[in-house]
Amino acid sequence: MNEPSTVTPSTVTPSTVTPSTAVPDRAVRHRAGSGRPPWDLSVGAIAVAALFALPGGYVLWRALTGGALHLLVERRALEPLWRTIQLAFLVSASAALTGTALAWLTVRTDLPLRRFWRVVAPLPLVYPSFVGAAAFRSGLTPGGIVHDLVGHLGIDLQFRLQGLVGAWLVLTLFTYPYVYLPVAARLSALPSSLEENARLLGDRPLQVFRRVVLPQASSSIAAGALLVFLYTVSDFGAVHLMRFETLTQTIYRTRLFDQGRSFALALLLLGLALVVVAAERTVARHGARTEALGDRSSLRIPLGRWKAPAIATCSLVVGLALFAPAVSLADWGLFGWFRQRRGLAELRLDWGDVAGATWSTVWVSTVTAVVAIAVVLPVAYLLARHRSRLGGIVNGVVVAGFAIPGLVVAISLIFWTLHASPFEFLIGTMPVLVFAYVVHFGALAVRTAQVAVSSVPRQMNDAARLLGAGRLRRFFTVDLPIMAPGLAAGAGLVMLSTMKELPATLLVSPIGFRTLVVRIWDTYEALYLAEMAILSLVLVAISALLTWFLVVRRADHLA
């Protein structure tokens, strides 16, 4: 009855989720009447905002008081910025093109095996970009599957994927789903009557695409591309592996011996990310939208002689983004045992170590998810149930938390715990790590939580009140059971992102606390590639399972 089906597949990304606004007229009218939020809710929301503002605020303060802002106009500082922007533009453009093409092919045309393509197209999301980069690079090094296959032909492959080209290719392959998902959702929600009308008014199919479909999808494409931009700007692992020094690399490199520069650059990165998020929100909010009512059967455009190139395109993208990394990793993992002489190092696999890292990953991401939901719930209530300026401000702060790159959050928290005198006891403890995650991924939870709260009809709550139930009883007997599936989806998103997060985990984890990403990082740096491959496959398997539940099944509902 009240299934929170309003969560679209675009929930992978916080800012493309539009909370259900399908409240009947009278509910809207009475919402204003619900008046000021109760004081405890306001206080809770303000506390949450303060927590979320802490890392960014600390960076700002350190950058302004560090006396290193003048470094920002130096050539040395501008070079990484230029490289960052260059890469981000390239990746956004190619991801937008790839994502849109795949979405259009799988949703609007008679491409063979459409259901299969629709299931696999978003799946590259299961690879953290640095794992993907590691898979590509290790596949090309001696001992890797490509290197060895070519070696059988008598060629010693010298090509190493790196630099701008490497970073661009890898990031495109693993971020295009951020465009694919919203565009596919948009296209399948587009009523076929629009296109049919355009045809009846005299447009040829290609004109229809240009004049009707593209304008309708453009805001989704732009929003997705901006998210890719944000992802690229914040990326730490993939560019590190590709030896391409973007801002995150410089910040990381200078954090110990040149803190002033590190914080000044962090502020620069923060500003860039905030601009991108602001742009994304503006784009997502605008754009005329027509939703199909009832009839969702969309027009299928016959591909005709373009069928073969279309299949080739899909195969190439999915093959490179989904299967190639898996094959490369599996090759290292499986055959590492048997061919110890092959690699640069022997396989030194300790299954207890793998199990321990897996357990740490699952444990910390579960705790983070639960904490994140609990923390953002007051905000979600404020947004969904009360119309107040406070709600908008708090929401802005929480969303900004998502914009702050994980590396910046990590650096900020590390130095904050080091320098803020009453909080030294927090240095290198679990709560700081969870805090970093929650600040970084809280926005994912706040969106879904808001959808969940508004999925509880107001009348349901009113009915419970009139039957004598106080606030607590209403929350536990009415709200929570109805919100549960929605909140679970939000928690799942946070879990998924947490287990893939590299820089925050790497920098903030307590000593000796090693999750899968930390172990993957260490083993790659030590060139224990077989072990790295096995750890990566475990991580990918877990996140694939979660993604399946969260994204693919929901995307399927839409189709």
Next chain:
Amino acid sequence: MRAVPVDDNAPAGLRVKDLSVAYDGPHVLTDLSLGVAPGELVALLGPSGCGKTTLLRSIAGLERPDRGTISVGNRIVTGNGTFVPPERRRIGMVFQDGALFPHLDVRRNVAYGLPRDQRRNGRVDEALDMVGLADVADRMPGTLSGGQQQRVALARALAPRPGVLLLDEPFSNLDATLRLQVRAEMHRLLVDLGITTIFVTHDQEEAFVLGDRVAVLHDGRLAQVGTPDDLYRRPADRWVATFVGDANLFRCSRPIGTCLTPVGEVPVLVGCDGPADLLLRPEDLAVGEGDNGTIELVEYYGHDAMVHVLLDDGPSVKVRTEAGPAHRRGDRVGVTYVGSGAVALKL
């Protein structure tokens, strides 16, 4: 449905006095006063946006009025510095879509409002029995039909023996045939229980059928309160006259004694000073032999028909006639007045 007497709790009367509600802007309700006798069934009728739902929610305590008092029995629940929260008002309410808790079965839904010690003493079955749904106690709300859901919602509201029952357009989500059936069943039950009931509707027929009295709201003010016949026969003003039923209005400069209209002399039952409109209901007119108009349109309803006649020296009028193939579009006919007197409505 079987009536079970409401024991110790006699129905409470309700009084609303000078109630005003404004959401940061224009008033939604302005100085509204309304009394409801114990056991009475009052319909709040008005077009959408007139404030009737706001009034209902204010009575329930779900809205905080800016001014005015509301009392249930002799207890003030809103106003004079007190505001009893809805959960302590002993007011039952049935919402438009039932608002049943989707995760609880019918029994738990009905038991929700009962104190813990009363949930197992048979009151749930008693309440379900009243609405004739004892056999669905273990089903989930989602598996019930719309009519059943609405009856469960009624049972849930009645189970804690409220002093006053509020219904917010309880039939509007049901399809036409079901609506009539559920309406008749609820009507019988409410009359048998003798519970004080206020219900909101925008459907004039529903208000007339169910209400002992009908309160017509217009733009946040009470336009008229009275029995259905009062409203129909003696509307307070032109707006009520046209909102409640079909109306033919004839301009009359001095509505005292009799007035000459395009359909002949009409005795004025209730006059007033100055120019006014005379209200002639479609059944006050008859179509017969004669030659003062042309039939424009015939609407056939089965039990009767509505004939639109364009008068030669006047406006187009609606005439209710017996059903039958007697009239056709384009026929020349004579329209005459057959009523027993008209009400003059001030301009």
